[in-house]
Amino acid sequence: MKPDTVSITTSAHGLGGLGTVCIFGTGDFGRSLGLRLLQAGYEVVFGSRDSKTSTPLEDFHPGPKVMSHAEAAKEAQVVFVAVQREHYDFLTPLIPVLQGKVLVDVSNNLKKGLYQESNAEYLSSLVPGAVVVKAFNTISAWALQSGGLDANRQVYVCGDQPDAKRAVEAIAQNLGLTALDRGSLRAARELEDLPLELFPLWRLPLGIATGLTAFFFFYLLIRDVIYAYVNDGRDISFRIMITLANKVFPIVSLVMLALCYLPGILAAFVQLYNGTKYRRFPDWLDRWMRCRKQIGLLALGCALLHVLYTCIISIRYYVQYKNNAELIGLIKENTNLTLDNAEAWATDSFFALGVLGFLMYVLLGITSIPSVGSSLNWREFRFVQSKIGFLTLMLCTGHCLLYAWNKFLKPTTYKWYTPPGSMLSLVVPCSVLVLKLIIILPCVNRPISRIRQGWERKRKSVSQQRF
Amino acid sequence: MKPDTVSITTSAHGLGGLGTVCIFGTGDFGRSLGLRLLQAGYEVVFGSRDSKTSTPLEDFHPGPKVMSHAEAAKEAQVVFVAVQREHYDFLTPLIPVLQGKVLVDVSNNLKKGLYQESNAEYLSSLVPGAVVVKAFNTISAWALQSGGLDANRQVYVCGDQPDAKRAVEAIAQNLGLTALDRGSLRAARELEDLPLELFPLWRLPLGIATGLTAFFFFYLLIRDVIYAYVNDGRDISFRIMITLANKVFPIVSLVMLALCYLPGILAAFVQLYNGTKYRRFPDWLDRWMRCRKQIGLLALGCALLHVLYTCIISIRYYVQYKNNAELIGLIKENTNLTLDNAEAWATDSFFALGVLGFLMYVLLGITSIPSVGSSLNWREFRFVQSKIGFLTLMLCTGHCLLYAWNKFLKPTTYKWYTPPGSMLSLVVPCSVLVLKLIIILPCVNRPISRIRQGWERKRKSVSQQRF
Amino acid sequence: MKPDTVSITTSAHGLGGLGTVCIFGTGDFGRSLGLRLLQAGYEVVFGSRDSKTSTPLEDFHPGPKVMSHAEAAKEAQVVFVAVQREHYDFLTPLIPVLQGKVLVDVSNNLKKGLYQESNAEYLSSLVPGAVVVKAFNTISAWALQSGGLDANRQVYVCGDQPDAKRAVEAIAQNLGLTALDRGSLRAARELEDLPLELFPLWRLPLGIATGLTAFFFFYLLIRDVIYAYVNDGRDISFRIMITLANKVFPIVSLVMLALCYLPGILAAFVQLYNGTKYRRFPDWLDRWMRCRKQIGLLALGCALLHVLYTCIISIRYYVQYKNNAELIGLIKENTNLTLDNAEAWATDSFFALGVLGFLMYVLLGITSIPSVGSSLNWREFRFVQSKIGFLTLMLCTGHCLLYAWNKFLKPTTYKWYTPPGSMLSLVVPCSVLVLKLIIILPCVNRPISRIRQGWERKRKSVSQQRF
Structure with missing residues (x-):
């Protein structure tokens, strides 16, 4: 031995x-x-x-x-x-x-x-x-x-x-x-x-993500690639791989992030309407609330794709060709370059908001790791998921707004009378932020807080005496 | 049923x-x-x-x-x-x-x-x-x-x-x-x-990070933006969003990383001075040591921001404008471009150190995830936090040194007699590395090791006999 | 009190x-x-x-x-x-x-x-x-x-x-x-x-990674730097820091990823050969299978380095010099730039596959975090490690194939009769994918599935009756 x-x-x-x-x-x-x-x-x-x-x-x-x-x-x-x-x-x-x-x-x-x-x-x-x-x-x-x-x-x-x-x-x-x-x-x-079981909680979020990706992909394919082919006869189909993808993923990411915070707001309104928290939410809302974490993580995945696609923009063959062609044009026309201060502010702010938004996004993702989440107490967990979550949504919505801001009024923006994808993508996030703003208003926030502490509206007086 | x-x-x-x-x-x-x-x-x-x-x-x-x-x-x-x-x-x-x-x-x-x-x-x-x-x-x-x-x-x-x-x-x-x-x-x-409780251990690190960020932001604002406005009358305020931020965040990250390893070194010197490890550290040191992990994670956050800001440099409007303007100037003057080999070595080394430093940074961050950390034994945990930690600090300090190295002797560097931010940022990391070097010296390391194994200096002879 | x-x-x-x-x-x-x-x-x-x-x-x-x-x-x-x-x-x-x-x-x-x-x-x-x-x-x-x-x-x-x-x-x-x-x-x-103990399971993977890195580093050093010096007398040694590193790390990453999935396939063939799963694997295979996770994580580390090196390409001094020199040459020769549609498709697909592959890579890495892995049931864990693992390997192999595809037939590719690193790096991944394809074939897959459910070939008839 x-x-x-x-x-x-x-x-x-x-x-x-x-x-x-x-x-x-x-x-x-x-x-x-x-x-x-x-x-x-x-x-x-x-x-x-x-x-x-x-x-x-x-x-x-x-x-x-x-x-x-x-x-x-x-x-x-x-x-x-x-x-x-x-x-x-x-x-x-x-x-x-x-x-x-x-x-x-x-x-x-x-x-x-x-x-x-x-x-x-x-x-x-x-x-x-x-x-x-x-x-x-x-x-x-x-x-x-x-x-x-x-x-x-x-x-x-x-x-x-x-x-x-x-x-x-x-x-x-x-x-x-x-x-x-x-x-x-x-x-x-x-x-x-x-x-x-195979990822039961991921089915709905994956379905939503796939649906949104497919919709925006075809929408932008028509607006960008097919429009150019039909109207100008140009074949720019190679743009599908990166240019188009780098429009679809950020849009899906932003919409999914908003969908992650929408059910919490809807739940507050349902509680306000019911006048009590002691009633079950409708099934669809309950199901939605249970897979918020998964929706958020898929949104983070799309955001990561967007970041990676963006970081390699300048080494792409097409982008280098375009830049060189532009520069040669400038030189031939002998134009003087001038720096547009407003443009510099707008583009740099656009990038800065995106970077900060992504940092917050990553922070949210990290707290989704079970052992990280379980080291937080309930108040800390809520702080991260709610306060930092809405900050992320605001930063990302702002990032998207700065991209779309100066295109609203140009008629050339509306190819075949359709708005660009970035405008469409703003609908849900802006609605969520407006609804959140309403909930924060004191006249709405007070009854919701009372309901969440157990107060109920319209109970029979007998039961109230008895408690 | x-x-x-x-x-x-x-x-x-x-x-x-x-x-x-x-x-x-x-x-x-x-x-x-x-x-x-x-x-x-x-x-x-x-x-x-x-x-x-x-x-x-x-x-x-x-x-x-x-x-x-x-x-x-x-x-x-x-x-x-x-x-x-x-x-x-x-x-x-x-x-x-x-x-x-x-x-x-x-x-x-x-x-x-x-x-x-x-x-x-x-x-x-x-x-x-x-x-x-x-x-x-x-x-x-x-x-x-x-x-x-x-x-x-x-x-x-x-x-x-x-x-x-x-x-x-x-x-x-x-x-x-x-x-x-x-x-x-x-x-x-x-x-x-x-x-x-709401993140009690994060208060001090967040305070430090906010203080450092504010200080370096205003310091660089004065040196870069206000100096240019006062001296040359140029308005380059748009640089605040990215150029300035991409100087502030790496500086804060490097200083915080150094602050993460400083208390451990100070503790060794305190033990050496006391001649025993059986005495409590001063309260401030104890508090500092307890939040090293949080300081390190904030440093990692700043480093991530720096990486993201750096990756989008070349797609910024201002950078493209500057590059194009330079190139047009070159063409008009009909100068011949020559590759400066030393410059190529220096800049590529600068980037390579940064990339490797960030990888180590991320590694440290990953071992901070509770379930990853808890799968390490004490020796592995110490190896990662100490050996890999100092390697990270060395790589990042080297990264910063390569950035600052050829600016020390130029008088134009010292606008309004102030050193550039990168030089300031090197003070703490270099001190930490020098102190660490002293501790590694055999003549210092031996007594520290003995103290940590329970040896005490200057105890009464009676108690030593009795043990 | x-x-x-x-x-x-x-x-x-x-x-x-x-x-x-x-x-x-x-x-x-x-x-x-x-x-x-x-x-x-x-x-x-x-x-x-x-x-x-x-x-x-x-x-x-x-x-x-x-x-x-x-x-x-x-x-x-x-x-x-x-x-x-x-x-x-x-x-x-x-x-x-x-x-x-x-x-x-x-x-x-x-x-x-x-x-x-x-x-x-x-x-x-x-x-x-x-x-x-x-x-x-x-x-x-x-x-x-x-x-x-x-x-x-x-x-x-x-x-x-x-x-x-x-x-x-x-x-x-x-x-x-x-x-x-x-x-x-x-x-x-x-x-x-x-x-x-100090990371006992990491020793073998670290040894493999170090060996591969050293081999490919010297191989590429000879092919790229020394060849240029000997043949053309050009000193391009500065390329070691980034250009060379950014070839070595993706190659090592791809090979290690393939080595991560190879033992599982070999195990299937061993089981098929033995006709039973009730026999121990050879020691080397057992040891290899036990450190697959560590191999995969090192591969992810190399992939992250590759991504970081790639993202800073366009801000490198040497790259900007080269681009500017090329552009000035174009302008002097007064050539007209034309967009090569096939090239645009190929390069963009190359990048897109890389980005998607890295996303999958990160996903695999996240499920390696103990608390994430432990929240999956066995079927989910296998799905991630096997299905998503092979998808990652396919995407990354495709990424590499698109890089190497149009270099096979050019004689200038074979400096000193050696194939480029990217071709060498494809050997292992392609073998793994081909072997996997064989295993998926119904005629091979059926006996393997039966063996894994407990079926045994060539047992004595006596024991079969007794069970």
Whole structure:
């Protein structure tokens, strides 16, 4: 026994041993779980269909024992069933041995609604004498191996017998995972669906972002590229890649940022209309409010694209060609260059607002990182999301206003009678800012604050006396 | 009963039920707490002043029962009082019913020092027969609804009865939150003030950043804009927006970065002077050391602004005008362009140092994210913050030195006898680097290392023998 | 007693008191631990060699008592030994007093393998009557003071007596830390080495990155700078700082990104070859797979450098000189500028792919933040790392292909018969993409999927019947 490699494993044989755990199945998950259990100080016994050839965790000295299923089950009180549901019938001959044991179902399905009843309930019906606990199914083999840092560390536990649940929770905690009780075995179905979810809160925001991007892309394609082709016969289709994209993304970003703060304002008006906060918001508003963070993050993504596209403007071939052509024209005409002070102020302010707005944007994004957000108290979180959020919206709206300001009155702006994209993009943000301004007005703000502190309008006088 | 929606809630009726909890108040917090309790497998009973019309959590089947306060309190051992302090007097008639119950005070105040005694102590004096526990006040209704991921998940618990505290802690843990014991009910006041804190550690760094920004802004305004107006009569005020800002922010960033590493060096000298590490640092140094992270993050913010401002230099109207004017001048004078190799080396090195410095800066910022920092062990954390920190400071100081190096000896640099901002900005970083160099010297480093390992100078010989 | 400062500490004297803890040593760690214990509601007694002059935590009212070691030990059941191993012999006279006490060894060594046996085992042999528990050695004094947010909060506990371990774990939990059982006292050695680790998983990736950077740097130095000097006698060595760096870093980034996804593909082929997933991967593959995240993050770092270098291209002195020289040449020759539509399309697509690729890169980087990754379920995590990962690789490979596409056939490209760096850099990414394409083919994908679900090829028929 080499003393430098066994320091942890030997604990299983000393006073610090945490007892023996049995694992059925020497697959990926079974092996990873076994390794982690050994590292934590448990003795591990594998039950395998072929105990001679299976040699899991060979590199671990002294490694776990591998036995037949029946022998292995006798060694421990808790048995992990790390086998696909399709193979559960191997358990039928083991019913007598498993009497009174805790069977932990760690299985998942490949897709939702594949079976009528949950795997755990099926297991429970197969081995009626055992106590089935559903757990560990949201933990991946990889997470167990790599120390649980890369993915979710929460072990959801459900089962009908509190003591059995406590035993499984203790194992989870000893492995450095967080155990969460999720009720009776009937909840197993929900737990089994959990690992199949794919970004449920991102669907609506992604839909909105895709819709807005598609709309503005085609709108600007018609106004810029197709108009030039139809009217002037010029083919400037190459502009799609950057010039057009660098108009679409900032527009989508600004609109999404405004959409991020609109539901909070609408909620205030709904509360004001209801005269109470003790009434549920309409479903669409509730859903919208729940995915504000995702909307904001997509807006940040578009803003980052806009920044990157903008930073490479001057190294583009087309831009250099255009600048050189202009300069050669100037030289040939022998015109004197003069600096337009107003133009310098306007363009520099436009850029400065954009830069500051993006900095605030990034700040908002950083506080969306779970561990950053969770280090803030509620008041700080609200300060960042509300005060800094509206500051960001104001800076970005100002940035866009400075871009569009001197184009309102020129008739050439309205190609085919359509306003430019930047004007369209200002509609939602400006509305949000105006609505916010209304809410800040003392005569509106006072009743909203009172409602949020629990005050209600138009309650029956009886109930008010009774409280 | 629809089987696809009740999987979790039915656990409350099965063997996995966690018991009944009573909530007084159907407000925002009460409802959110109730929903979360239901989801975790508790039975929930609401006590409401108007049990007929109040229908909290309508969308939850089978939802919670709503009763009068007295009836509801009879159903459970733990009663959450989710009502504003101003309305606590509704509890007076309930005193007989609440005898021996655990009353959980979840309330907060709107501002500090509003009342003489804490809400929880007031509640305890109102209902002397009940055991009051302060808890959940740092958790927001929104955090309860959205699964606790967006904001702080730590439930601070205080109270005078250990069993009551354990009961409330168990509830918090079952809701997926982390319970932390904070002592007796006298600590309630502090807990009630906690949600009112607003970035206490950021005040000093923000003050420093604002002060430095204001100073350098006006200093450079006078040197650049006002000097040009007074001496040459030129109005170049538009430069404030970007040219000036892009001088102020890098200067502030560099100085703040140096200020981030200065206290650590001062602490070493203080320890060397004291001859021991077992003596407290002066208060100002202690305060400074505690907010180094915040100082560094503000420095990173300024550096990001500098990078963004720099990246858009070449698309600015003024810069294009200047370049074109210069070029036209060159062409008219028919001068031959020659590449100055030294200049090319100097400017490219200047940019390269800046880019590498910023990369290191970002690296430091990333390790400031709580979950990244907590995945490092102490040695790794120190390596990043100390070694990589000083590397960053060296790169950024070098970046600035290359900018200023050939301006020292030109008399035109000293407008109105003032040195340029870049020279001023080098004072603190260079001092820090020199002090660090002194500390690294073996003759200084050895005693510091010994002191940090517990060695003390000039202790009484008696105590040394005794140890 | 001032009521506004003692709210927490007084809990130690009330019903909420958590008992008394003794700390030997008033050094940095001892004091920090004492402060945290006081804040959590413990009574703290310091044992010091010189109880008269030592006044730890003076600013805490009512502060801890300071006594002689023997007196202090009598006050508590748990004694923290916050003293360097070299001074442990002061415990010998205390053996009678420490009989039956829990001694917590919090010590670390300055380097690995300094002593034959671990500090904790040495302590145990010194005071045989006491129960020694190793704990808290991975927690730094600074982490205890600053609330544990800045560094690791996991307290690893090992010892031979379960009750003693539970007592220490309870203290850790009451301090807001996470306690993890790591087995018997023999594991102490490993725990004592833990704080000495310095980025073990980063070594291989950093080695690869350094090797690639060095190779491509010298390769391009020869092709670009030395070739120009030897053939044309031109000194363009200044290009090293940015032009060359901006070729090396994107190449290294692309190759590293491909190396990040190569092991996953190789693993699939190994599984296909083995016909089972129940066999360990070769060691080199296992090691490679474990540091994929680190490889990817280094690739992201290089990509960020590439972006920063690219964004400052147009403000470089050399670039402006070159552009101006070209333009003056054009004007002198009186040539007419014409826009090459194909060139405009190619260059803009090149930039657009780069920008989109970098956005995806950043997305991958963000999901590497532990708290972001842990908020994803396993399926979402895989989706990001696999789907978005390959999209990133495709975008970046496309970006590079567009750069190299029209240089393949020009003989001037092959200076000294060497291909340009961009062509070399495409070898690995293109191989990875082709291999991935093969894996996606139904005829290959089907057996791999079956193997990953547990199917095995060529097992003895006997074992299949038995299962």
